[in-house]
Amino acid sequence: MSRLFPALVVGWWIRGTTDQKVVLIGLKRNRDLGYPSERFEAGQLVPVLDGPYRLIDAPDPFRHFGAANHKGKIVITI
Secondary structure: OOOHHHHHHHHHHHHHHOOOOOOOOOOOOOOOOHHHHHHHHOOOOOOOEEEEEEHHHOHHHHHHHHOOOOOOEEEEEO
């Protein structure tokens, strides 16, 4: 809360002196992060990976991603 007030004042000043808009975003803590972590460690949650692709072939996975043909995270190995 002590950081919020100065940010609001600076945001108000920036908005008043320039054409810029300042937006503050508040995020909640990851209080339920333990549940997926437990499921992963128990083998009940499996990550979906696409690849691996070699670094020398890096343009191919980028094209694959751009075409929205990938499933899960694309992995490029070095």
